[in-house]
Amino acid sequence: MVEIVSFLSKLILPAILAFIPLYATFRKVPVYESFTEGAKEGFPTAIQLIPHLVGMMVAVSIFRETGALHFYLRLLSPLVDGIHFPREVIPLAILRPISGAGSLAFVESIFRTYGPDSFLGRLASTMQGSTDTTLYVLTVYFGAVGIRRTMYAVKVGLWADLVGMLASWFIVVMLYG
Amino acid sequence: MVNYIWVFMIASGVVAAVLQGRLDLVTSAALKGAKEGVAVCIGLISILVFWMGMMRIAQDAGLLEKLARLLRPLVRVLFPSVPPDHPAMGYILSNMTANLFGLGNAATPMGIKAMEELQKLNPDQKTASPAMCTLLALNTSGFTLIPATIIGIRMKYGSVDPAEIIGTTLFATGCATLTAILVDRLYRSRWENRVGR
Numbered sequence: 001m002v003e004i005v006s007f008l009s010k011l012i013l014p015a016i017l018a019f020i021p022l023y024a025t026f027r028k029v030p031v032y033e034s035f036t037e038g039a040k041e042g043f044p045t046a047i048q049l050i051p052h053l054v055g056m057m058v059a060v061s062i063f064r065e066t067g068a069l070h071f072y073l074r075l076l077s078p079l080v081d082g083i084h085f086p087r088e089v090i091p092l093a094i095l096r097p098i099s100g101a102g103s104l105a106f107v108e109s110i111f112r113t114y115g116p117d118s119f120l121g122r123l124a125s126t127m128q129g130s131t132d133t134t135l136y137v138l139t140v141y142f143g144a145v146g147i148r149r150t151m152y153a154v155k156v157g158l159w160a161d162l163v164g165m166l167a168s169w170f171i172v173v174m175l176y177g
Numbered sequence: 178m179v180n181y182i183w184v185f186m187i188a189s190g191v192v193a194a195v196l197q198g199r200l201d202l203v204t205s206a207a208l209k210g211a212k213e214g215v216a217v218c219i220g221l222i223s224i225l226v227f228w229m230g231m232m233r234i235a236q237d238a239g240l241l242e243k244l245a246r247l248l249r250p251l252v253r254v255l256f257p258s259v260p261p262d263h264p265a266m267g268y269i270l271s272n273m274t275a276n277l278f279g280l281g282n283a284a285t286p287m288g289i290k291a292m293e294e295l296q297k298l299n300p301d302q303k304t305a306s307p308a309m310c311t312l313l314a315l316n317t318s319g320f321t322l323i324p325a326t327i328i329g330i331r332m333k334y335g336s337v338d339p340a341e342i343i344g345t346t347l348f349a350t351g352c353a354t355l356t357a358i359l360v361d362r363l364y365r366s367r368w369e370n371r372v373g374r
Contacts, residue, residue, distance in 0.1 A: 024238035038233020042226030054214030061210025130349035132319030157317035164353030
């Protein structure tokens with residue numbers, strides 16, 4: 001199973017990379033010119049993202065480094081204990097929508113302490129794999145086209161994160177609990 | 178909402194620092210965050226330049242159109258406001274496909290291209306359109322078939338069966354995505370009622 005999956009994920013990208021230019025050549029597209037023409041757009045897009053990402057990363061960094069995040073985690077723990085949600089993965093549930101790198105580091109710390117095949121290891125893996133960094137995705141996608149008013153997009157993302165976390169917990173308890 | 182989250186994070190950080198008598202933490206954290214933000218953007222340049230080049234080839238060869246036509250019924254339900262033959266459709270589908278296979282790096286440029294196309298249809302350039310919110314909902318809920326990154330890390334930590342979490346992840350990500358689509362619909366209809374469309 002692992003072999004098949006790792007083989008597939010290794011195969012997909014090279015396959016796409018070979019297929020697109022070959023198919024295009026067959027359709028008589030000047031591939032190299034097309035490539036450089038499109039690639040040109042990548043640079044200004046990345047530059048336009050700088051103010052958005054700097055703004056978001058500064059706030060996240062202040063929130064984390066000053067211990068504010070930790071404070072809210074402690075505040076939440078009695079509430080979470082009430083529904084028997086495993087205390088050890090609360091920081092992951094809170095970090096995941098805010099910081100992808102931060103939550104990944106937390107998953108690694110769970111693996112180091114409890115092992116990847118423990119109940120908590122499987123739960124952390126599922127939580128990390130089933131949701132995305134809502135704030136980052138929002139910042140990058142809306143930042144790239146200059147959207148200021150985000151409407152209800154954040155709320156939708158956070159609801160999805162919450163359900164994803166609870167569903168991870170439910171299914172891991174069902175299968176391995 | 179983003180405004181409130183942003184202010185909340187900064188304000189509670191400053192309060193936490195004051196309470197500990199360590200105001201210097203705020204400054205160093207701010208500088209660190211700013212540096213990280215620029216570093217992420219610089220890291221994105223190579224990926225964006227490369228994939229946007231590839232995407233242009235795919236577009237010029239008519240591949241995006243083909244993809245859009247193939248999966249039109251599904252995407253029409255999710256994005257009723259986008260004309261079925263609009264280039265946005267192709268980019269939305271490429272973005273969804275890349276996400277399915279856990280190709281996060283490849284999915285981002287396609288998502289950005291999709292946003293750019295949706296922006297062309299957007300009457301108010303500073304406010305997100307419902308279609309944009311739906312695209313974002315699909316991306317933030319992170320629907321994935323193969324969570325490649327986490328499988329890799331499980332391997333690194335010596336898991337007996339690194340891929341065993343594919344099933345549980347599929348279930349959880351399915352619930353999250355379903356929720357995102359439903360909640361998005363709910364907010365959209367509320368918004369449509371308010372502006373009287």
